[in-house]
Amino acid sequence: MAASTPCTALIVIDMLNTYAHEDAEALVPSVREALHGVTALLKHARAGDSAVIYVNDNFGEWRSHHGEILRAALDGCHSDLVEPVAPDENSLFVVKARHSIFYETPLAYLLGQLGTERLVLCGQVTEQCVMYSALDAHIRHFDVVVAADAVAHIDADLAEAALRMMRCNMSAEICAVRDVTFDGVNKVGEGVARG
Numbered sequence: 001m002a003a004s005t006p007c008t009a010l011i012v013i014d015m016l017n018t019y020a021h022e023d024a025e026a027l028v029p030s031v032r033e034a035l036h037g038v039t040a041l042l043k044h045a046r047a048g049d050s051a052v053i054y055v056n057d058n059f060g061e062w063r064s065h066h067g068e069i070l071r072a073a074l075d076g077c078h079s080d081l082v083e084p085v086a087p088d089e090n091s092l093f094v095v096k097a098r099h100s101i102f103y104e105t106p107l108a109y110l111l112g113q114l115g116t117e118r119l120v121l122c123g124q125v126t127e128q129c130v131m132y133s134a135l136d137a138h139i140r141h142f143d144v145v146v147a148a149d150a151v152a153h154i155d156a157d158l159a160e161a162a163l164r165m166m167r168c169n170m171s172a173e174i175c176a177v178r179d180v181t182f183d184g185v186n187k188v189g190e191g192v193a194r195g
Contacts, residue, residue, distance in 0.1 A: 008183050009116045010045035012038065012054045013101060013123030013130055015085045016069050018076035023125075023154045030152040030159075031081050031124060037150030037177040038122050039084050046088070049183040051114050053092040055101040055133075066093035099129045102136040111142070118143040120180055122150035127158035131166060138170040145173045147180050 015038060019028060045052050056069055066087070073082040087093060094107050101107055111119075119142050121130055130151050137144045146166055153159030166172040 007050075007115045008045075008118040008120060008181075009051040009053055009111060009114065010041055010120045010122070010182070011101060011133070012042070012052065012085065013121060013133060014055075014057050014125070015123045016054065016056045016073040016082055016087075017078075017124070018072050019078040019081070020076060024078075026154045027124065027152060028078060028081070030154070030156075031078075034122070034124070034150050034152040035081060035084060037147055040177050041120065041122050041147060041150055041180060042085060044180070045120070045182045046090070047182075050120075051092060051116065052087075052090070053094060053107070053110070054087050055094045055096050055105065055107060057129075058095045058097055066095065069095070099132040100136045101129070101133040102140065103132075108140060116142070118145065120145045120147060120182070122147050124152040125159075126151040126153040127155060127162040131162040134166045134170050134172050138172070143173075144170060145175065145180060147177045148174050150177050 042052060054066070058069065070086060073079070074086070076082070092110065094101070094105050094110065096103065096105050098104065119137050121134060121144065123130060130146065134144050134146060144166070146163065148163055163174050167174045
């Protein structure tokens with residue numbers, strides 16, 4: 001890894017979803033479109049030295065842990081949207097209860113322990129959890145990248161506005177999955193860097 005490359009973590013937001021909520025019908029088509037981008041990011045983050053951290057809603061079940069959340073999502077009506085992005089044995093997991101990945105979670109501490117300076121955000125929902133998480137990352141002085149083709153929305157107009165806000169107000173880099181880089185890896189479409 002080059003000395004000038006900041007330590008990067010891929011944050012997968014709320015992709016372990018049961019899709020048993022009132023917005024699911026509007027959300028599912030967008031998740032289908034974003035799924036290829038999320039899986040590409042996972043593959044390339046895992047190929048390098050980047051941490052992969054799932055930050056997922058607990059569905060209001062305060063006794064739940066990551067295994068139960070994953071099982072509920074896989075048992076849900078859209079397991080085909082969960083299986084390709086399921087955590088592997090090296091993935092880290094943080095449970096959240098509100099929109100932001102940072103609100104009342106140990107994520108900031110975990111990122112500090114990992115020496116993380118740069119976050120690549122993907123997942124759902126662009127105009128809600130992704131946007132609020134980007135704001136909270138920005139105010140904590142992380143460099144933020146949002147892969148626009150690896151985030152899913154409920155409302156397309158609000159999602160476009162959210163991406164503009166993240167770029168303009170939160171200094172986020174909004175780019176395509178193919179332009180994302182990870183530690184020890186070239187752009188997603190270019191494979192592993194050689195030393």
